[in-house]
Amino acid sequence: MKLATFTHQGQTRIGLVRDKGVVDLSAAVPDLPRDMLGFLAAGDAAMAKARAVPASAPTLPLPEVTLRAPVLNPGKILAIGLNYRDHVEESGMPLPEHQVWFNKQRNCVQDPYGPINLPAVSTMLDYEAEMCFVIGKRCKHVPVERAHEVIAGYFVGNDVSVRDWQLRTNTWQIGKSFDTHGPIGPYIVTPDEVGDPHALDIKCWVNGELRQNSNTRHLIFTCFDQVAHLSQAFTLDPGDIIFSGTSGGVGIAMKPPVFLKEGDAVKVEIEKLGHIENHVVPEKADTVIG
Numbered sequence: 427m428k429l430a431t432f433t434h435q436g437q438t439r440i441g442l443v444r445d446k447g448v449v450d451l452s453a454a455v456p457d458l459p460r461d462m463l464g465f466l467a468a469g470d471a472a473m474a475k476a477r478a479v480p481a482s483a484p485t486l487p488l489p490e491v492t493l494r495a496p497v498l499n500p501g502k503i504l505a506i507g508l509n510y511r512d513h514v515e516e517s518g519m520p521l522p523e524h525q526v527w528f529n530k531q532r533n534c535v536q537d538p539y540g541p542i543n544l545p546a547v548s549t550m551l552d553y554e555a556e557m558c559f560v561i562g563k564r565c566k567h568v569p570v571e572r573a574h575e576v577i578a579g580y581f582v583g584n585d586v587s588v589r590d591w592q593l594r595t596n597t598w599q600i601g602k603s604f605d606t607h608g609p610i611g612p613y614i615v616t617p618d619e620v621g622d623p624h625a626l627d628i629k630c631w632v633n634g635e636l637r638q639n640s641n642t643r644h645l646i647f648t649c650f651d652q653v654a655h656l657s658q659a660f661t662l663d664p665g666d667i668i669f670s671g672t673s674g675g676v677g678i679a680m681k682p683p684v685f686l687k688e689g690d691a692v693k694v695e696i697e698k699l700g701h702i703e704n705h706v707v708p709e710k711a712d713t714v715i716g
């Protein structure tokens with residue numbers, strides 16, 4: 427299944443993407459939760475009801491809806507750094523002995539085709555094409571061989587990074603968490619449609635120029651390794667989002683470095699998962715209180 431969050435005629439709800447349309451689950455299965463976080467928390471029973479929606483169910487044409495970030499308000503966004511060998515090499519750092527993790531604040535979540543801000547406080551804006559996945563079952567101390575059981579699905583992400591803010595501290599968190607700097611989508615693809623998540627081509631273009639071109643087989647720590655590692659430390663909850671790492675080809679590693687600028691278009695595509703595309707716009711640095 428392809429599970430989407432979408433807005434239609436001013437109302438936001440969840441649906442199934444089929445062919446060139448979206449089945450509105452609130453109409454097809456009225457007793458299901460109307461938001462993705464609630465749907466995932468409802469577990470296998472909710473998934474089974476969604477799967478049982480007949481092929482004849484009416485759809486809304488995709489051009490008539492706005493696809494939103496699949497999970498609009500995740501409890502946690504966790505991202506692993508230095509997880510492709512070529513990215514480690516271009517960063518001039520040793521291969522990690524342990525997994526390197528940081529948080530992205532949930533305010534960074536952006537729609538798959540929404541704009542990303544060029545910050546008022548920096549010009550060092552960069553892209554990082556990543557495969558993401560979402561937790562579907564509350565879990566703790568999950569062994570690697572069972573980690574697939576807690577993943578509800580996979581989708582495309584861009585770990586947009588403000589490099590000067592990222593690199594001025596060891597934690598990376600602020601430089602990875604600016605508003606709009608976590609575009610994800612266009613929908614969640616369930617594991618049965620993905621097959622092996624560690625055999626997918628992943629690419630990123632900036633203004634049509636191919637910058638990143640890799641495959642998830644090159645992950646140093648697999649998605650299942652990541653679940654096992656994180657769940658040793660803390661409980662993972664339905665709706666938690668994991669960014670699984672980026673490959674070589676990021677702007678800061680170019681010689682000289684090339685950063686995103688106003689008007690740039692960044693497209694990230696992953697085999698079987700679709701694509702997202704975001705345009706860079708200047709941030710409105712207006713004071714907001716209340």
